[in-house]
Amino acid sequence: MVSFADVRRWKPEGLDAVHNDLGKRRDDLVNLQDELDGAKNPEGWSGKAADGSAKQHEKLVSDMRSLVAEVATVRVAVAAAADDVARIKQQIEQADHEAQANGFEITEEGGVRDVKPPQDVPEDQLEQVKQQRIQVRDKLVETIEKILDDAEKADAELAKALTSAEQDKIEPGKGGSLADAANTDDIQALAASAGKPKDDSPKAAAEWWKSLSDEQRAALRENPPEWLGNRDGIPAEVRDEANRGRIDDVRNDLEQQKRQLEQGGVSEDEKEKLQQVNDKIKSLDEVEKTIAKEDPPRQLLVLDSSGERMKAAVGVGNVDTADHVSVFTPGYTTTVQDSLGDYDSKMADLVKESKAELLRNGKDDSVAAVAWLGYEAPQKSEDTDVFGDSVVSSSSAQEGGEKLNNFYKGINQSRDTDPHLTAIGHSYGSTTTGYALQGGGHGVDDAIIFGSPGVGTNDIEDLHVPEGHAYRLEAKDDQVADFSRFGGDPSHMDGFKDLSTEKSNEGKGVEGHSDYLDTETTSQHNMASVVAGLPDNTVEGKTNGVGDVISYVPHQTQEAGSAIYDFGEKTVSGAKDLGEKTVSGIKDFFS
Template sequence: MGTFVGMDPAAIRRLASLLGGSADQLDSISVTIQRLVSDAVSQWEGPECQDFVASWEGEHRLGLQQAGASVRLLSVTAETNAEDQDRTSSEGGFFAGVVDAVKDAAAAAAVAAATAAARSDVIVPTIADLPASGPPRAGSPGQNATWWNELSDAEKAAVLKFHPEWVGNLDGVPGSVRDQANRALLPQYRDELEQQLADARARGDDDQAEIIQNKLDGLDSVEEVLALGDRQLLTLDISGEEQLKAAVAIGNVDTADHIAVFTPGLTTTVEDSLKGYDKDMLELRATMDGELDLAGRDESTAVVSWLGYEAPQLNTDVLDPGFDGSSASVANDDLARAGGDDLAGFYNGLDAMRRDDAHITALGHSYGSTTLGFALQQGTGVDDAVFFGSPGLGTDNLADLGLSEGHAFNMEASSDEVGDAGQFGADPDNIPGIDRLSTSSSEVDGVELSESEWHSEYLMDQSTPQHNMAVVAVGADHDRLVQTNELDLGLPGSLANHAVEAGRDGAVWAGDKVEDGGRWVGDKISDGWNKVTGG
């Protein structure tokens, strides 16, 4: 490997821009040809038509998509290396990674293209290989799993080639299948949204144009996260009324021994939130793996950022309780109930697709904990749940959640008032059977863990809440948990925290007064003794 001094980051960025433009051109060519094929097929029938479509779908379209994806990966790699070079150049360091990374990516692209070409001659199915029927209409995750498992290999391959939309979001089929299907659908969804955007702008519908543009930005975020590697795209849905929906796993949910699924809350969107939560989940997974290593357990993990519902947003209706039928407010539970239906299906799908029994932990923050609460009430394969910053779970009874004592936990930061609102049921801190975990600073195994004080800080790396989530998510001994040491005052969490602090301040004040009084009494006794003795 060579070394290079002072490589020009601007030149690397120009390369990244050029590669990105080339990837866009390949995507555009694929979309244009797809439109021409569709137009031709609408006026053409028979075996020759079927062979023509099979050839396009099975060979050429796949090749274009893989080429576009490979070039886009090169673009992302170059941009990342430009940022690295900015840092190393400012330090006077050496940088050789960009050249090697580009060479490696180019080699990988060549291998992928050669593999696709070879595969297209051997195992690419034809339309005739499609199963007689698609997945069961409104089927349960268990029914969907049965349908998929009963297909032949050729039928499964045909579904992925010709109808990936059947399985991309189908709860009960393997995560690797959903990932492959959703990745194949990305260019198609982008084309559909681009056309919708053009139509909205043509009719002067600025509000709808903004919604569609946000969805397109969301697709960009999805692709950026996928480019990081070791990701599975488990959900991709552009049909939301106002938001793109997506779920991305780090690791392999088909084989992991432990799976943690995180559901966020208010203001969450794919375009603005996915990359940040993906980073949070990556850090949480590292902490989970550390717990397993410490215990000498040779087990695997996967984590999921589930943005598969339309979370409430900050707008003029954010606190509207929805008495007029509105459902997009954080002040009512309509979005949580709707999201809970989908989240329950997702959890049951994780359970149904596995022949073995994975340990599944549900993580819910803020309004996402309410969504999780409604999901759990429908019966899921969830083993443990951790709620944090929760305004309520939609119930005051642990049994309604399908969880037993020792398997449900709540964390409420000292300055987080959201958990005191009781908007959607009792404060989880006060539900019998739910254990309270600490968010204060702590020391574990000689490592200082930071406090999470505010509503948005629970997922901070190297924090006490993150440690607690990791312990629960891998089923570690509960003596590894950092429990809250606050008194049970029968008050909401943050109010109890303030009461405890006030009590401590009062105790200090009283102690000072007692000490002062003791000195005064001692002085008086001393003065009297001196008068008696003449001292």
């Protein structure tokens, strides 16, 4: 029998730690598959010794499969229990608050004591007040009884799993591998009973996940369906577990594709495909290297090997619980294999600086930041005619913007409380960010663009960001920021607040296109202040590039929602030949 005093002392974080440890043990066991296969009798060995060895190997396989099944089953039970305990502890806190607000106290034994009865109650209201207090007391008693019932059930379910494991009553899942053994019939049944979201929207995914029982969620986390890790609206912690669990499968699929392409030599037509597969394998290497970082822990929120290039997103910190969450989208030439590690480090620096800014202002809020490489950014290997319908067309940004819009929505909708959410975009990634924001319904509280060739519109209201909460940064000699290819130059858009990139009391200045996120710079300080929800701490200032002093006349193109600026023959006084210099610089950047 579980006592109320026992329940008060329960700690869900302890169960979470056990759940994580069991996951590591399970993975260690499953990873012994190669050694197990290597221990089979060598081909051609026969006789009594060979027969005895074969029987011993068969028994070892059976024992290992049973052990894996037991660990998986107990892990599911522990995960469910952790969720139960967290919910029960929340109910106790709410009951304590209700009791205190009405002058009652819930004792260690679960009784209800009247410690502060109202004083000086008029005689004609005594009976009414008495009845009201009786109702409050009875409601508290009822709440405590329900808490104890829930606690008893949670305790019994966990004990059942532990007993079954101890008595070797758990049957491994079908299939010959150790991984198959973890997928027991009971776990399969629970996962199957969960069904699927009604559609692909983040809202549907969030509603579906929240509607499941603790046992169903635990079963899905133990053996997640392939789509779970990339589904916007699912909690970040769950996506991280699911995507980490898929890495080996994705790698095996890619290695198999590589072997098939290399059989009998590689034709000219297959060389490009083989290069894509090799790049995806390198991308997986970079993903594993990045998510192995632990200070702070990383979350793998996207792992998508479809298409020409790998897509990935890695969170620094806990996206499920952070008070402030930012999502950074990089641009042109970005790839997972060459860029993820660097941008992850920059997000870690941004988180560190944001937290330092909060502490400096007497706040202890938590911060998380995501490096989102969830779209296929244009590459130098593609057609790079900067003035043609190619790398600087908006197609990649528009397609990526739809995905990014859903990613924003998923963060908000997967949580019980909305975080302060900041969208950040650099270069072509700011264009992708612009299209994502134009999709609306994203819940973004602040937006930052830097080194931007345009956000796909000339009207800031199209971005659906609260007034006064859109920021832009432009560094000296950043010619891309004057490109004005997608909706015009943001430097000339009303509604953006200009933040300094020059030397100040808060940091060093930056120049060119690529150093905005460097540590100890004014630009990084400004972004960290916005991410931390402290815009008053920013350093305002505008740096005009060569393109900003050129007279321009907007004219419409066939590309919907965009305008390019005609550098034309007119230049302002003293700006002779600057138009030619700007175009040359942009061509150099994209070459």
